[in-house]
Amino acid sequence: CKGAEQRRRETEDEAERGEARPGAVAAEKQTPDGCKYPELILKHSLDREEHNVHQLVLTAVDGGDPPQSGTIQIGIQVTDANDNPPVFSQVLYRVTLRENVPLGFSVLQVMATDRxxxxxxxxxxxxxxxxxxVEHIFNLDKRTGEITTKDDLDFEIANSYTLSIEAKDPGDLAAHCIIQIEILDENDCAPEVIVTSAYTPLPEDSPPGTVIALIKTRDRDSGENGEVYCHVLGNAEFILKSSSKNYYKLVTDRTLDREEIPEYNVTIMATDRGKPPLSSSISITLHISDVNDNAPVFQQSAYLVHVPENNQPGASIARVSASDPDLGPNGSVEE
Structure with a gap:
């Protein structure tokens, strides 16, 4: 008994010095009838993630002289308890996506581990x-953590998304991470040409530089994809002048003549600087109004008439005709 007690004290001393097996110590117990037996006592909690197996050696020493001893090996397998939450490999993920990625495109696969x-x-x-x-546009595989697109992305509607992902184990222990998705613009919007004001009909005696219409352009894309320049197609009589960003004046570049061209269809083309560029156009119908700028003109510059000498007074001797290319009262010829 003295030897066993001494060994127990030595074991406790070793445990205090950190030399004993972690977590357990042997203690001697006695039954009511005086029979002694050893008992293995857990000194502190175990952690399977640090040591999942403990190998102990239990030694029994008698009180003889010299003392005799016996040993037995005890293997302890630590079973798992759900005491560790999942942990993401990153707390914050940053992703850039082009807005024209196809449906089902793999955005990212998040990963969490559990000890x-x-x-x-x-x-x-x-x-x-x-x-x-977010749930309408992105799909999350609950088993693999892969995020894919399930609807079209549109930079013009939203240029970024923030997703919060939760990883949870069966014991409701959870971890969270944030995914910031930036959408990159593609040149998928053609520029628009808008006529804000139009002045028609235009008098034909309007001087060069007369404003015919006010034009505005816009493009929903960004950067170079949204930069727009305009020009007039065909008609040399008209030019565009920029008044401010995305605003233009359509003006005459020379004098007009209604008698030559009474009506113009002016086409304005807008093109962006994307690659490849996109274009759109709009046409303005311009009517030219008349100005009394033409004198009457006889059909002939000279008439030769032969008149008999015996004509009665008031008799018709000849008929002359004059015309005026102007319109309305401006073109009426009076004798």
Whole structure:
């Protein structure tokens, strides 16, 4: 008994010095009838993730002189408890996507690990506190953590998204990460040409530089994809002058003559600087109004008439005719 007690004290001393096996110590117990037996006592909690197996040697020493001893090996297998939450490999992910990626495009695969084992390490991924728009555009595989697109992206509607992902194990222990997705613009919007004001009909005596219309352009794309320049197709009588960014004046570049061309269809083309560039056009119908700028003209510059000498007074001796290319009262010829 003295030897056993001494060995117990030595074991406790070793444990205090850190030399004994971690977590357990042997203690001697006695039954009511005086039979002694050893008992293995857990001194502090175990952590399977640090040591999943403990190998102990239990020694029994008698009180003889010299003392005799016997040993037995004890193997302790630590079973898992769900005491570890999942952990993401990153807390914040940043992704850039072009807005023309196809449906089902793989955006990112998040990954979380759990130090537990078996079913305690099974992880389910889900969106966490995201709006309906995110769930409408992106799909999250709850088993693999892969995020894919399930609807078209449109930079002009939203140029970025923030996704919060939750990883949860069967014990409802959870971890979260944030994914910031930036959408890159593609040149997928043609420029628009808008006529804000048009002045028609235009008097034909209007001097060069007369404003015919005010034009505005816009392009929903960004950067060079949204930069627009305009020009007039065909008609040399008209030019565009820039008044400010995306605003133009359509003006006359020379005098007009209604008698030559009474009406113009002016086509304005807008083109962006994207690659490849996109274009659109609009036509303005311009009517030219008349100005009394033409004198009457006789059909002949000289008439030769032969008149008999015996004509009665008031008799018709000849008929002359004059015309005026102007319109309305301006073109009426009076004798």
């Amino acid at each position: 537990d084992e078996g079913t305690n390490a099974d992880i389910i991924y889900s969106f966490h506190n995201v709006d309906e728009r």
